Amino acid sequence: MARLGASKVSLSSLSSQALWQQTNRLEGYGEELFRFTDRKDVPYILAPTHEEEITTLVSKTIKSYKSLPLRLYQIGRKYRDEIRPRHGVLRSREFVMKDLYTFDHSRQSALKTYEEARSAYTRLFDELKLPYLVAEASSGDIGGDLSHEYHLPSSIGEDNVISCTDCNYVANEELATARPIPLQDNSPSGVIDDKNSTAAQVWRGISKDRKTLVNVWYPASFSGADINTHALQSSIPGLDSSLDNALPAWESALSASSSSISEQQPRLLNIIDYRLGQQFVDGLQKEPNQFPTLPHDAPINLSQLDQQYITFSAQGEPFNTIRIRNGDHCPRCTSGTLKVQKAVELGHTFHLGTKYSDALNARVEVPSAMIEDTHGASTKPDQMTRVPMQMGCHGIGVSRIIGAVADHLADERGLNWPRAIAPFEVAVIPGRKMEEAAATVSSLLTESSDNYPAIDLAVDDRDASLPWKMNDADLVGYPVIVVVGSKWKSEHLCEVQCRRLDSKEFVPLDSLREHVHKLLAQL
Structure with a gap:
């Protein structure tokens, strides 16, 4: 951190719920938040992370681009109400984290800072002399559009990291993809291209608003446990995949809103795995009796539904609904195959953009000539403009490193x-x-x-x-x-x-x- 020019700070373990409401994270973060009120009934939380606090602090003290880039870090305790605390310090309700927060006046400068932080993390993990993996990752609740995770392979890991045997492709399971097998491939996991209904099974999910039922059709050679819910959620952001049986929830929502069905048709999405082939897709659309998209006793007719059929993912690839397995084809190169490893996440870097600075009004004055994108507007070179700061956050689980390394290197002695x-x-x-x-x-x-x-x-x-x-x-x-x-x-x-x-x-x-x-x- 010193080589990055970062200054050390210490932020409070207590955080205002009102502050988290400003960034829309209070409810979105979920049940892991420890919430309580003081004697005046003012609501607080025990901080699981400090983006809101550091942004508020900087917004009150930094007003000019001349004070940037700014890099602040701390090493302290964080709190998360884990549903199942386990494996000692690997998954605990109180843990020690090192977090670095960065502030820049432009995206270009922020991305340069991001790479400098990544280099610092690489040097740090190199010192452990362990086979860590750096994976492209989803930003999740933290936010932003660019992030990487640092993982240590471990038998007790809760994450799956996918890497290529030939190239440098590494991604966590939430972002990883596999290259579809060509239609003529006769390998065991190849396509079926058969309109026989016994060739497929259906897994059902539901939207969080309970108005859309999701049928996921996949080859019968797989099971429901093989469904890649991460891939589904990338194409259907509002998908709730937590229910074992989504039909009762959907039917209940239909009954409750039956008076307004005429105003908004209930929706049924049919997602078809590419392995089933085009014949299956045609049969699903044209022969509803052979392919029951709903159980026979469902309280609604197919004619009342807005049915849609999805065969391509959000990235425009043939839809692969099955979790990635060892031996799948790499999406980046033509020669490599994918390897799935259980791993423990040790660190995570995020480019946040302006998610927090917009919400908390953390802005600096910048000469208009320095603004990268003026959308064609003409400005005077010496005119000052207030812009939201570009932010990054970079965390290392200090206590988690102890548990992960202990598990990785310990032996019978x-x-x-x-x-x-x-x-x-x-x-x-x-x-x-x-x-x-x-x-x-x-x-x-x-x-x-x-x-x-x-x-x-x-x-x-x-x-x-x-x-x-x-x-x-x-x-x-x-x-x-x-x-x-x-x-x-x-x-x-x-x-x-x-x-x-x-x-x-x-x-x-x-x-x-x-x-x-x-x-x-x-x-």
Whole structure:
């Protein structure tokens, strides 16, 4: 953050509900908000994120483009009322986050800042020396039109990240797409192109206003659990996919509004997976008895419905209603196939645009000549114009990193920390009556020189047996362990262990510092 020129701030854990209403996030954020009132019945929340607060602060202090770009960050606690807190610090109601907020006078400048922040995050995660993935992502409730997630593959991850085996395509499941298989492809997941009704099944969803029923037709070789609700929601933004059975909700809404049916026809959307082929689409439209778009006992006739048929996604591609699977074709290259990995999200960067600055009137005065898009209007070069600030926010889950890395690197003997976040880089473990030798070793390793910086180490001087202390060091997960034991007495050798690199060597004192630094450089 210092290399980005960012200044550190500390924002309140309490936030005004009224402020969140101004940005239309109070209800949109959902039930994860902790809400309460004070003694005067003024409504507050425990902040899950701080876009509103930082924008309000900046709007009251920054008035000119000359004060921009501005970059502010904090490291502090956030609160979310998770429905199922689990996996220790991975999904908890209180957690520690590092968030950076950026302010620029133009989109061009903001996008440059965004790339600088991404580079900073890349350097940070590179220091962990772990196989993280950077995925194109959906902005969700935060807002904006550009975002990337930083993931660590993990068996306990809650996100699916899709990557290509041949090119650099990486996306989270919400945005990922697969290249449709050609119609003539005879692979097991190829198209059916059959108008037989037994070749397909239907999954039903409903719009949030309960006025539109959504039929999703897909090959019978798949199940309802295979439906890609993210792809559906990108084409039908108001889709509610949370109901196990959408029909009762739709029928109830029809009954409640039966008096106004003549004014607005109930709508039925039929989304057809491309694997079913054109013959199926034709049959669905022309042979309603063979393809029951509604159950026989539905309280409405098909003639009363505004029926629509959708065969292409919002991006203009043949509609793929099935979740991406290992081996699907990459949408970016012709040679690669897709790989699906469970992962834990460690960080997320967003270009917010003017979502918050518009709502909270965070504006600066800018010379008209510096405005990128004047929509053809003629302006004087020295005329000043007030424009909303372009914003970005960039978060790292500090406590989540601890849980994700612990799960990723731990083995049957204990934790195994990367050097960057280890409690100590090295543990020196002396045997009984080896205190003087341990002091010599630790003094050498903590000594700084032009070639070798000082090492952050711990000396286990507890009154316990050497095997007990070595087992305890494995449990704690020190990157490198230096044992001062029997070999020191006979040959002045230290046993240097690195479990992660599967390294165990006896090293003389004059080579110890060089050897330990070589190991640490790989961790």
